[in-house]
Amino acid sequence: MERPEIEKKLVELLVDELGIDSESITMDATFEEDLEVDSLGVVELLMALEDTFGVKIPDEEAEAISTVGEAVDLVMQKLGG
Amino acid sequence: MSRVALVTGAGRGIGRAIAGNLAGLGHRVAVNDLTADAAAATVAAVEAAGGEAVAAGADVTDEAAVAKMFEEVADRLGPVEILVNNAGITRDNLVLRMSPDDWDAVLNTNLRAVYLCTRAALRSMLKARWGRIVSISSVSGLRGNAGQANYAAAKAGLIGFTKTVAKEVGSRNVTVNAVAPGFIETEMTAELPASVREALLPAISLGRFGTPQDVASAVGYLASDSASYITGQVIVVDGGLAL
Numbered sequence: 001m002e003r004p005e006i007e008k009k010l011v012e013l014l015v016d017e018l019g020i021d022s023e024s025i026t027m028d029a030t031f032e033e034d035l036e037v038d039s040l041g042v043v044e045l046l047m048a049l050e051d052t053f054g055v056k057i058p059d060e061e062a063e064a065i066s067t068v069g070e071a072v073d074l075v076m077q078k079l080g081g
Numbered sequence: 082m083s084r085v086a087l088v089t090g091a092g093r094g095i096g097r098a099i100a101g102n103l104a105g106l107g108h109r110v111a112v113n114d115l116t117a118d119a120a121a122a123t124v125a126a127v128e129a130a131g132g133e134a135v136a137a138g139a140d141v142t143d144e145a146a147v148a149k150m151f152e153e154v155a156d157r158l159g160p161v162e163i164l165v166n167n168a169g170i171t172r173d174n175l176v177l178r179m180s181p182d183d184w185d186a187v188l189n190t191n192l193r194a195v196y197l198c199t200r201a202a203l204r205s206m207l208k209a210r211w212g213r214i215v216s217i218s219s220v221s222g223l224r225g226n227a228g229q230a231n232y233a234a235a236k237a238g239l240i241g242f243t244k245t246v247a248k249e250v251g252s253r254n255v256t257v258n259a260v261a262p263g264f265i266e267t268e269m270t271a272e273l274p275a276s277v278r279e280a281l282l283p284a285i286s287l288g289r290f291g292t293p294q295d296v297a298s299a300v301g302y303l304a305s306d307s308a309s310y311i312t313g314q315v316i317v318v319d320g321g322l323a324l
Contacts, residue, residue, distance in 0.1 A: 017208065040249060044207055 006053070006075050010068065013048045027069035035068075049075060085158045086304065087111040087151075089141050089198060090168025092119025094267035095217065097126070098293030099165050102301045104132025108163065111137040111154040115168075141168050141194035151201045160205035163304045166195040166216035166239075169232075171269060176230040184231045191235035192242070199246060203255065212255035213304040216243055217296070220263045220319050236261070240315055247313030256312035258303045263319025265291040286321025295320075 007027070014020045018041050024034070031037040037045065046062050049055070049071070055078035065071050085108070091100040092114030104110045104127045112127070112134050114120035120136040127134035135157050139150035154161055170190045172183035195216050206212025221229050222236025240259055247257040264270055264281055270290065273281075282288060299318050302308055 038252065040207070040252065047204065 001053075001079055003072065003076060006072050006079075009052055010049070010072055010075070013045065013052060014068070017044055017048050025068060027067065027072065029068050030066050031068070031071075032066070045071075053079065055079065082306070083107045083109060084162040084304075085109050085111070085154070085160065086163035086165065087113060087137065087154055087161045087198075087202070088165040088167055089113040089194065090115075091123050091165075092116055093123075094269060095262065095265060095293045095296050096165075096167040097123045098297040099167060099300050100134065101127055101130065101132070102294065102297035103163065103165075103304065104134055105130065106301055106305070108304075109158045110134040111150075111158060111161070113137045113139055113141065113150065113168070115140055141198055142189040144197055147194075147197045147201050155205070160209065161202050162206065162209065162211060163213045164198060164202040164215070165300055165304070166198055166214070168194055169217065169219075169235075171229065171232050173228045173232070175228055179230060187231035188235050188238075191232065192238045195239055195242060199242075199257075203246075203250060206255045207250065207253045210254045212250070212253075213308075214243075214246070214255065214257040215300050215303045216257075216259045217300075218243075218259040218261040218315060220261055220317065220322055223261055223315070223317070243315070244313045251312055254309075256303070256308065258308075258312060259315045260296060260299045260303065261315050261317045261319070262296045263291060263317070263322040265293060265296060267293060284323050285319070286323065289320065291318060291320055 011025050014025055015022050020035050029035055046057055050057055053075050086103045088096055088100045090096040091112040100110050100112050100123050112120045112123045117138045120138050124134045124136050137150050137154050139146040141147055168190060172187050199214055216239050218239050219236040221233040225233050243257050243259045296318050299316050
């Protein structure tokens with residue numbers, strides 16, 4: 001899967017699952033501060049990522065993510081890209 | 082509004098009454114029980130009363146079986162919106178004589194299963210921004226009861242679990258509560274010796290054991306839209322027990 005495709009799907013998840021305004025989503029945006037995703041929202045997003053991309057994201061790797069771009073990096077890495 | 086409810090341990094006793102009551106309120110009910118015949122009997126009783134129910138057999142202490150059950154219920158009725166954690170067993174003995182097997186069996190069925198089913202149910206509830214979780218505790222968990230160290234520990238643990246999960250998911254409009262029955266007329270309390278039953282009655286303000294319907298009514302209320310601002314609570318249904 002190419003990076004732009006992963007980015008597009010991640011944005012869709014943020015809009016559909018967490019109700020975030022798509023215009024506020026940039027690759028540099030942080031989940032907790034810029035997008036105001038709470039801790040439960042982060043967990044919801046992780047589960048949605050795992051389902052959508054068929055990957056497993058351990059807690060310690062999830063904790064290292066703070067921006068949308070970093071989440072894309074992690075998914076890319078998990079998919080072997 | 083008709084919703085999808087799953088009641089664990091609904092093959093008999095309080096669980097059967099809860100399933101019947103929820104169906105009577107217009108909900109579509111998945112009837113879980115470890116014993117397929119018992120679940121089928123509750124489904125038949127619900128259908129005879131004009132309600133909608135399906136059997137959902139599974140060992141609720143088994144993580145994979147719980148996941149499979151929730152998938153099957155979602156396929157047949159839709160995602161679970163109301164979860165009632167009712168399945169429970171007793172293995173009574175004074176603690177000095179209580180075996181680790183009896184401890185583990187009671188903690189697994191009465192507490193581990195609550196965690197497994199709640200976790201499995203929450204995902205679709207969070208997404209839907211609506212959910213009701215009601216777990217059946219016991220006055221044993223609130224007051225202690227000689228001979229029930231395992232059961233009381235599990236039923237008290239369930240209350241801590243309930244209050245915690247209520248805090249975790251409250252922002253998503255999911256409420257999590259417990260109902261703590263006192264002495265209710267079921268097969269479980271029918272095993273009490275007549276002398277014990279007689280001795281208990283004067284301690285019950287209402288002067289009688291409760292009925293499964295008394296408990297089911299409280300559960301039905303907590304599962305309704307009317308109870309949308311109640312979470313993390315324990316409703317005691319014990320007829321005014323003063324032990």
